[in-house]
Amino acid sequence: MDGTLVDGAVRVGGDARQRFYDARGYGRPLDRNRVELAPVEAAHLLSRGDLDAVVDEREGSETRLDFREFLARTGTALRFTVYRDLRDRGFYLSPAREGWPGVDEGDVRRGAPDGARIDFVVYPRGKGPWDDAVAYRIRVVGEREAVPAASLGGVVLAVVDEDGELTYFETDADPDIGVADDEGGDDGRGGADAIDGDDPTDDAPLPAGVDADLLEDRVVCYDADDLYERRFYGQRLLGRNAESGPLQLSLVEGAYLAQRGVLDVESDAVVGRGRDVEGERFDRRLRTYAALRDRGVVPKSGFKFGADFRVYEDFDGVESLSHSTDLVRVLGPGHDFYPRDLSLDVRLAGGVRKRMVFALTAANGQIDWLSAARLTP
Numbered sequence: 001m002d003g004t005l006v007d008g009a010v011r012v013g014g015d016a017r018q019r020f021y022d023a024r025g026y027g028r029p030l031d032r033n034r035v036e037l038a039p040v041e042a043a044h045l046l047s048r049g050d051l052d053a054v055v056d057e058r059e060g061s062e063t064r065l066d067f068r069e070f071l072a073r074t075g076t077a078l079r080f081t082v083y084r085d086l087r088d089r090g091f092y093l094s095p096a097r098e099g100w101p102g103v104d105e106g107d108v109r110r111g112a113p114d115g116a117r118i119d120f121v122v123y124p125r126g127k128g129p130w131d132d133a134v135a136y137r138i139r140v141v142g143e144r145e146a147v148p149a150a151s152l153g154g155v156v157l158a159v160v161d162e163d164g165e166l167t168y169f170e171t172d173a174d175p176d177i178g179v180a181d182d183e184g185g186d187d188g189r190g191g192a193d194a195i196d197g198d199d200p201t202d203d204a205p206l207p208a209g210v211d212a213d214l215l216e217d218r219v220v221c222y223d224a225d226d227l228y229e230r231r232f233y234g235q236r237l238l239g240r241n242a243e244s245g246p247l248q249l250s251l252v253e254g255a256y257l258a259q260r261g262v263l264d265v266e267s268d269a270v271v272g273r274g275r276d277v278e279g280e281r282f283d284r285r286l287r288t289y290a291a292l293r294d295r296g297v298v299p300k301s302g303f304k305f306g307a308d309f310r311v312y313e314d315f316d317g318v319e320s321l322s323h324s325t326d327l328v329r330v331l332g333p334g335h336d337f338y339p340r341d342l343s344l345d346v347r348l349a350g351g352v353r354k355r356m357v358f359a360l361t362a363a364n365g366q367i368d369w370l371s372a373a374r375l376t377p
Helices: 016-024 039-048 067-074 077-088 225-229 251-259 267-278 281-294 339-351
Strands: 002-006 009-012 035-037 053-056 063-065 093-095 120-122 136-142 156-160 166-172 212-215 218-221 247-250 298-301 309-312 326-331 355-361 367-375
Touching: 009 039, 016 035, 035 039, 039 053, 039 067, 039 077, 063 067, 077 093, 077 120, 077 136, 077 156, 077 166, 156 339, 166 339, 212 251, 212 267, 218 251, 247 251, 251 267, 251 281, 267 281, 281 298, 281 309, 281 326, 281 355, 281 367, 326 339, 339 355, 339 367
Parallel strands: 002 053, 136 156, 326 355
Antiparallel strands: 002 009, 009 035, 053 063, 093 120, 120 136, 156 166, 166 367, 212 218, 218 247, 298 309, 309 326, 355 367
16 A cells, blocks of 8 residues: 655555554544545554555656655654654554644644744553543654753653664643742742742741851851751751751852841842852842742752752751752753753652752743653653
8 A cells, every 4th residue: 555745744545544543543534535644654654564655746756665765755763763662652643733633733833933842642542533632742852952941841852862762751831849829939030139028938937137147158157046947047067966056058048048137147248249159140049049938848959969959848847857859950041951961960860769840040030940850651
């Protein structure tokens, strides 16, 4: 059985609807039992021997293309790798093409300015394009292709590496972190000039005017046991086994507390020192830190894990400290991920049993959250 390449799709006659669409969810049905296949679907059927050839009539002569020639002519090798893998895993899936069954208008974004395209709509096992259910929306990229961070969320990134191996990353633009913005938490618009209330991680009001000094790249405060024991600010300057004594705070912690009048150091001085140390990135980190605290979670340095913060969602005191749940990396909203770097972050987070979260923090303080995790379909 042959197909014919017409206007970027392959049309097949005879009993194609029964053989391909009704039985196995390929393509979309046309009249007289014909079906229309996307090139990647036709390539898969060619590779299986279900199609003998595809006839290309565009050059005025009928050229019969086998699997090898068809791949070269249509440039579908990368998407074919993912399509074949998902079919081998037992899924039916549809290319995200306008008018294809199971594909919403919002899924057809190929060539969109923000790069937010979808390549495949994958149905739950046992279901197909005739069912009203979607398991995954897939975007296919090579390992060297830049992916705009703002284009992720609600999509599974299928990365094809140079060996042809596949890694799937599930992304979520609304990860649960403490109290969501619409439930009373901060919207992330705070920052270097923000002063906003008490610390939601503890019902008692924050202390005021705590004796403190700005020293190099940290703030040291005295008589502040409550800040550490009940709210997990800073670390004991005399060592983690010390039961009392001064606390050393990071510049981010010190700026956050100074802005709220907790410390008797000038908040502008702490913020200025932070900008001296790491430039405008300090402001982004401070806004993210404030947003996390205002969501009722406890952020601490993520340096040991190659991140900006590690996050404790359940905190009842230092004595009963549980493991942190998330790693947070602060990025600009225009950040482009390269799959290799994304893989490093996600692999590291998974290796220490944490979730990888990115805070896309704009200059005006708006934060868009994004999580990413490996997925085995």
